Amino acid sequence: MIKxxxxxxxxxxxMCLPLYAYSHPQGDSLKTGFSHLRLTGALSLAAVGExxxxxxxxxxxxxGASLAFTRCRRNYLNVENSFTxxxxxPYDMPEYNNVVTFxxxxxQAEYLWRLRKLNPLGIDFFTGPGVNFRYAIRMNYxxxxxxxxxxxxxxxxxxSLRLAKEFSLHSICKKANPDKNWMVSLGMLYPVxxxxxxxxxxxxxxxxxxxxxxxxxxxxxxxGFLTRIINPEIHAELKYVMRNGNAFAVNYRFSYASxxxxxxxxxxSYGITGLSLLFNLKKTPR
Amino acid sequence: xxxxxxxxxxxxAVLILISGSCRKSFIEKPPATKKDVFEYMxxxxxxxxxxxxxxxxDWDSVHTVYSPKITNDMSDKAFFDTLSLMIDVLRDGxxxxxxxxxxxxxxxxxxxxxENFNERLLTDTYFKGYGNRTGAFxxxxxxxxxxGYIYYGSxxxxxxxxxxxxxxxxxxxxxxxxxxxxxxxGGQVNNVYKIACHFTQTRVAxxxxxxxxxxxxxxxxxxxxxxxxxxxxxWNKPVCVLTNRKTxxxxxxxxxxxxxxxNVTVIGDSTGGGLGLPIGSELPNGWQMxxxxxxxxxxxxxxxxxxxxxxxETDMNPVAEENGIDSIIEKACDVILGR
Numbered sequence: 001m002i003k004x005x006x007x008x009x010x011x012x013x014x015m016c017l018p019l020y021a022y023s024h025p026q027g028d029s030l031k032t033g034f035s036h037l038r039l040t041g042a043l044s045l046a047a048v049g050e051x052x053x054x055x056x057x058x059x060x061x062x063x064g065a066s067l068a069f070t071r072c073r074r075n076y077l078n079v080e081n082s083f084t085x086x087x088x089x090p091y092d093m094p095e096y097n098n099v100v101t102f103x104x105x106x107x108q109a110e111y112l113w114r115l116r117k118l119n120p121l122g123i124d125f126f127t128g129p130g131v132n133f134r135y136a137i138r139m140n141y142x143x144x145x146x147x148x149x150x151x152x153x154x155x156x157x158x159x160s161l162r163l164a165k166e167f168s169l170h171s172i173c174k175k176a177n178p179d180k181n182w183m184v185s186l187g188m189l190y191p192v193x194x195x196x197x198x199x200x201x202x203x204x205x206x207x208x209x210x211x212x213x214x215x216x217x218x219x220x221x222x223x224g225f226l227t228r229i230i231n232p233e234i235h236a237e238l239k240y241v242m243r244n245g246n247a248f249a250v251n252y253r254f255s256y257a258s259x260x261x262x263x264x265x266x267x268x269s270y271g272i273t274g275l276s277l278l279f280n281l282k283k284t285p286r
Numbered sequence: 287x288x289x290x291x292x293x294x295x296x297x298x299a300v301l302i303l304i305s306g307s308c309r310k311s312f313i314e315k316p317p318a319t320k321k322d323v324f325e326y327m328x329x330x331x332x333x334x335x336x337x338x339x340x341x342x343x344d345w346d347s348v349h350t351v352y353s354p355k356i357t358n359d360m361s362d363k364a365f366f367d368t369l370s371l372m373i374d375v376l377r378d379g380x381x382x383x384x385x386x387x388x389x390x391x392x393x394x395x396x397x398x399x400x401e402n403f404n405e406r407l408l409t410d411t412y413f414k415g416y417g418n419r420t421g422a423f424x425x426x427x428x429x430x431x432x433x434g435y436i437y438y439g440s441x442x443x444x445x446x447x448x449x450x451x452x453x454x455x456x457x458x459x460x461x462x463x464x465x466x467x468x469x470x471x472g473g474q475v476n477n478v479y480k481i482a483c484h485f486t487q488t489r490v491a492x493x494x495x496x497x498x499x500x501x502x503x504x505x506x507x508x509x510x511x512x513x514x515x516x517x518x519x520x521w522n523k524p525v526c527v528l529t530n531r532k533t534x535x536x537x538x539x540x541x542x543x544x545x546x547x548x549n550v551t552v553i554g555d556s557t558g559g560g561l562g563l564p565i566g567s568e569l570p571n572g573w574q575m576x577x578x579x580x581x582x583x584x585x586x587x588x589x590x591x592x593x594x595x596x597x598x599e600t601d602m603n604p605v606a607e608e609n610g611i612d613s614i615i616e617k618a619c620d621v622i623l624g625r
Binding site: 047095096147 | 313314315316326334380384386389475476479483493495497498499500507510512513514515563564565566567568569570572574576579580582
């Protein structure tokens with residue numbers, strides 16, 4: 001209970017920040033204002049705990065890609081869709097060699113205002129609203145008859161925070177370029193309200209026997225506030241910007257979902273490590 | 287600069303810790319002693335199996351009987367056999383259990399019933415050693431070419447619309463058609479509709495279905511009606527469907543669907559039933575079980591889980607069988623030809 005109250009207090013406080021940021025816009029944009037199209041190749045570490053057809057937690061590896069548009073001037077805009085797929089196996093159960101294939105897609109968009117720089121470190125702080133839509137599909141090919149398929153989907157609207165810091169390696173290595181062409185950033189999107197869809201009680205849709213029946217059943221939806229649909233996402237990135245404005249980046253994204261549906265609640269996490277190529281879309285190179 | 291680096295390092299460390307602890311919060315193996323596995327299996331069936339009421343099974347008494355037989359130090363084989371006996375209480379061909387070393391399935395739905403099928407009679411008497419096969423269908427013209435005969439051995443065997451259209455065209459001059467689904471244990475329900483849609487000119491309600499919707503034995507969804515739409519060329523002559531006790535699951539569904547259509551007569555023995563679509567669950571020790579999680583009904587709301595009765599009940603005559611005659615096929619020919 002105390003945990004929940006602390007979480008609530010933190011989130012209520014955090015929700016005030018975008019309002020403050022909106023009413024106190026900062027004019028001095030980042031030196032490295034940019035507009036990038038981002039292509040990412042990624043490896044993912046996934047873990048899923050569900051109930052519809054198994055009581056076993058599954059973990060495994062996957063690979064994927066993402067496409068994003070990011071613009072940072074006075075404000076920060078990011079629209080991104082990432083996809084990953086792979087295989088899961090029962091956690092810590094070597095005698096059971098079952099493989100569950102998974103597909104995971106995550107779309108998110110955020111529009112953030114820049115708040116006062118955090119002195120004396122010179123860290124830029126952005127905050128604003130964010131939205132995400134994610135779905136995961138899993139196919140379990142062991143002897144489970146019509147319970148092969150499980151899935152979960154969620155959509156959330158919440159607050160997004162981003163910290164960014166530009167720096168140069170010149171202070172470490174004197175031969176390095178004195179320009180601040182490196183950037184490290186950390187962000188979080190925490191949905192405050194959300195809705196989720198999980199399988200029906202036995203996992204079979206009511207229209208399964210129809211000639212045009214589907215394996216998906218959208219009837220079991222749950223909506224909630226804060227602690228019912230917990231679906232935060234955090235991401236960190238180290239980026240190197242070249243003279244022409246293009247950039248490379250390594251990044252890590254962690255998505256956690258605890259969808260406390262009345263039927264078949266699901267918990268899952270996806271840790272995705274990626275390597276990105278960022279193409280400069282600004283007319284004037286940096 | 288150094289301070290920034292330190293802060294950045296701390297932030298990343300916190301990030302990794304958060305992600306690690308979130309992962310750990312649910313990546314825990316469930317308790318998997320033999321007693322735990324037994325309790326999980328009993329409870330899952332208690333909350334999700336469909337036919338306790340229909341079959342008048344006292345599942346609580348099953349727990350009373352089997353729970354004392356489970357000990358954590360019993361062998362895996364003995365444990366598997368005990369769980370198999372417990373699931374057999376359901377008397378359901380869709381129920382069973384799979385371990386890493388063995389598989390147990392209940393097949394008592396055709397025990398103590400006449401076989402009512404002899405494949406050699408098909409090949410020797412009716413196909414005369416020359417069977418044609420189109421897609422999944424073996425077929426031949428019988429009764430001096432007056433009847434088209436089709437044998438479909440499993441609804442798991444796929445076929446195209448063109449395959450079935452070809453067969454209908456091939457026997458279009460015949461007086462009627464026999465579709466034999468004896469010894470057909472089921473498969474894809476969609477294949478039922480792909481055949482049946484040729485035998486109606488109007489949209490027909492052919493099935494009802496209810497799913498388990500909660501843990502109580504009577505908690506089921508309302509009835510969802512399945513409608514069959516006509517499609518492809520229409521066969522407007524008599525059709526006989528042949529069934530026996532080994533006609534099961536999608537085979538039973540086929541029998542129900544066809545009985546709702548005009549010009550169709552089902553002949554033979556009652557099917558084996560299997561009218562709860564099976565679902566499955568993994569047990570805490572990695573074994574799997576499967577069981578019925580739904581209830582399929584006729585459009586009149588009757589569940590023939592114990593077997594779909596034919597329109598004309600008849601068994602194969604053993605004396606005729608000795609003489610190379612399949613009396614169920616002959617009965618169908620009589621119906622089609624009005625003999």
